[in-house]
Amino acid sequence: MWEQIRANRTRSAFLTAAMGILLLLLGYFLGLYFFESGIGGLIIALVIWGIMTLVAYFQGDNILLALSRAKKIKRDDHPKLYNIVEEMKIASGLEKMPDIYIIDDPAPNAFATGRDPQKAAVVITSGLLAKLNRDELQGVVGHEVAHIKNRDVMLMAMCAVMLGTIVILAWYATRVLFFGGMGRGRRSSGGGQAQMIMLAVGIVLMILAPIAAQLIYFAISRKREYLADSSSALYTRYPEGLASALEKIAASTKQLKSANQATAPMYTVNPFRKKGKAASNLTSTHPPIQERIRILRAMSGASLADYDKAYRQARGGAGVLPASALTLDELGGAAALRAPSADSKLLKEMPQKVKRARETSDLMWRLNEYKTIDCPCGTKLRLSPRFGVTSVRCPHCGRTHQVKEL
Amino acid sequence: MIAVYIVVGIVAILLIFFFATYNGLIRLRNQKRNAWAQIDVQLKRRYDLIPNLVNTVKGYVKHERGTLEAVTKARKLAQSLSADDIGARSKAEGELSSALARLLAVVENYPDLKANQNFLALQEELTSTENKISFSRQYYNDSVLRLNDKVQMFPSNMVASMTGFKQGEFFEVTVAAEKEAPKVSFT
Numbered sequence: 001m002w003e004q005i006r007a008n009r010t011r012s013a014f015l016t017a018a019m020g021i022l023l024l025l026l027g028y029f030l031g032l033y034f035f036e037s038g039i040g041g042l043i044i045a046l047v048i049w050g051i052m053t054l055v056a057y058f059q060g061d062n063i064l065l066a067l068s069r070a071k072k073i074k075r076d077d078h079p080k081l082y083n084i085v086e087e088m089k090i091a092s093g094l095e096k097m098p099d100i101y102i103i104d105d106p107a108p109n110a111f112a113t114g115r116d117p118q119k120a121a122v123v124i125t126s127g128l129l130a131k132l133n134r135d136e137l138q139g140v141v142g143h144e145v146a147h148i149k150n151r152d153v154m155l156m157a158m159c160a161v162m163l164g165t166i167v168i169l170a171w172y173a174t175r176v177l178f179f180g181g182m183g184r185g186r187r188s189s190g191g192g193q194a195q196m197i198m199l200a201v202g203i204v205l206m207i208l209a210p211i212a213a214q215l216i217y218f219a220i221s222r223k224r225e226y227l228a229d230s231s232s233a234l235y236t237r238y239p240e241g242l243a244s245a246l247e248k249i250a251a252s253t254k255q256l257k258s259a260n261q262a263t264a265p266m267y268t269v270n271p272f273r274k275k276g277k278a279a280s281n282l283t284s285t286h287p288p289i290q291e292r293i294r295i296l297r298a299m300s301g302a303s304l305a306d307y308d309k310a311y312r313q314a315r316g317g318a319g320v321l322p323a324s325a326l327t328l329d330e331l332g333g334a335a336a337l338r339a340p341s342a343d344s345k346l347l348k349e350m351p352q353k354v355k356r357a358r359e360t361s362d363l364m365w366r367l368n369e370y371k372t373i374d375c376p377c378g379t380k381l382r383l384s385p386r387f388g389v390t391s392v393r394c395p396h397c398g399r400t401h402q403v404k405e406l
Numbered sequence: 407m408i409a410v411y412i413v414v415g416i417v418a419i420l421l422i423f424f425f426a427t428y429n430g431l432i433r434l435r436n437q438k439r440n441a442w443a444q445i446d447v448q449l450k451r452r453y454d455l456i457p458n459l460v461n462t463v464k465g466y467v468k469h470e471r472g473t474l475e476a477v478t479k480a481r482k483l484a485q486s487l488s489a490d491d492i493g494a495r496s497k498a499e500g501e502l503s504s505a506l507a508r509l510l511a512v513v514e515n516y517p518d519l520k521a522n523q524n525f526l527a528l529q530e531e532l533t534s535t536e537n538k539i540s541f542s543r544q545y546y547n548d549s550v551l552r553l554n555d556k557v558q559m560f561p562s563n564m565v566a567s568m569t570g571f572k573q574g575e576f577f578e579v580t581v582a583a584e585k586e587a588p589k590v591s592f593t
Binding site for chain 1: 437441448544549
């Protein structure tokens with residue numbers, strides 16, 4: 001699992017370079033086409049890319065958290081969730097406890113942010129918290145912690161920025177080309193054959209670059225998902241937890257309100273699917289959810305090699321994990337599966353469900369700064385933060401309660 | 407002249423390799439030590455939780471004195487052993503785990519206790535601490551494995567034997583009962 005971080009770094013360097021070359025080529029030819037200066041185009045492309053990279057590096061996680069309207073929680077807000085994240089932090093050997101954020105949304109989903117393991121966060125929706133039992137939640141959190149540990153967040157953010165730059169450049173170029181008339185740089189005659197070829201290459205690049213970049217991006221994204229699944233199984237030693245969590249998420253027909261195209265690849269499962277349609281039909285940032293479940297369920301042990309074997313059985317052909325990730329792990333051979341925890345062995349899950357739903361809604365009220373008073377008669381009074389009185393009477397039994405400042 | 411350059415170059419490469427490998431070994435050994443310390447942190451956390459649990463449960467389960475005492479005794483024994491005596495210590499910790507599992511199983515027959523918020527919070531903490539103990543062992547063993555790989559494998563084994571690096575000892579679960587997850591049925 002440590003090898004794969006290194007493999008990941010090499011691969012990200014390679015793919016980043018590939019996308020970078022694509023970006024530079026595009027900039028160069030667009031420059032030639034519009035200003036008759038390849039260098040000018042190059043500089044424009046680099047400046048746009050540089051600014052976007054800096055913003056993404058330093059503010060990316062904040063922007064993402066703000067966009068998804070996530071709220072940070074502390075240990076006391078939801079001890080169970082905090083404990084589960086801490087368990088996965090220990091299992092993965094992360095040095096620092098990631099921050100935990102909650103999105104108030106019934107659609108079950110999760111993602112991880114942060115440019116490095118020192119500054120990382122795990123974000124989950126309240127729907128996920130209410131739906132999953134302990135083992136399932138552990139599986140999902142393990143998947144997110146794996147993204148942090150494998151440096152996927154950084155890799156995906158940098159790739160997304162490059163993709164974004166390429167798309168923006170190509171988009172503006174095509175608009176100018178088709179609607180703005182031919183650019184100023186058009187010569188009436190002459191030009192020679194070399195120039196014609198340059199122009200042709202420019203146009204082809206303009207059309208193909210965004211598609212190529214997108215394909216590279218999706219390919220990386222899918223690989224990272226499989227890798228995170230396998231790491232989650234390794235950390236928890238219990239692939240069934242994640243499998244059954246994915247099953248529950250797939251069965252949900254709710255759409256995440258605060259997700260958009262830019263943030264979609266961050267989530268555990270693709271947040272976009274047609275309303276009312278189950279999540280099994282996924283677009284290409286994520287592998288098909290049924291397949292992920294099938295692979296996890298086919299695992300005979302919890303090691304990365306076991307995952308790779310299950311993957312090859314399910315899909316045929318080559319495995320999904322870098323070979324260097326497997327060698328070390330094989331030596332251990334001690335990654336036996338564990339038994340389910342008591343929480344998920346329940347036959348009657350109903351009382352648990354009610355309990356989880358209640359815990360989650362309590363959490364959401366608290367995060368929205370509502371005050372809660374437990375009346376001895378069994379009634380729960382919830383006061384809006386705007387409700388500015390010092391005492392309140394219980395409508396059931398008539399006791400008067402003092403409203404404490406939070 | 408060229409021969410001198412070549413020799414200097416080879417020596418430089420060897421030195422760089424030596425120091426890089428040595429630093430890598432140090433990093434792995436520190437990681438192993440940290441992992442070991444992490445297990446201790448979690449074991450201590452469990453010691454701290456037990457008196458609270460026993461106090462909360464005592465008032466409710468009048469007829470289970472034996473189970474309660476077993477927990478208290480196992481805790482005392484485990485705590486009294488030195489951390490360096492890995493074999494005896496892990497056996498004692500294993501017994502503490504099974505005593506706790508028995509207590510939590512017995513408690514299921516007391517619905518009043520299960521409605522107690524304080525108890526529920528403690529139960530969550532204990533469950534999670536048990537998990538953290540096994541996850542930190544898991545990570546410790548992973549770290550030992552990595553260190554041992556380096557110590558055994560060529561060419562880093564040469565640096566390791568020159569600088570006196572030893573293989574780490576795996577943490578093995580010695581108590582048979584603990585190898586299986588405690589069979590507790592929460593119904």
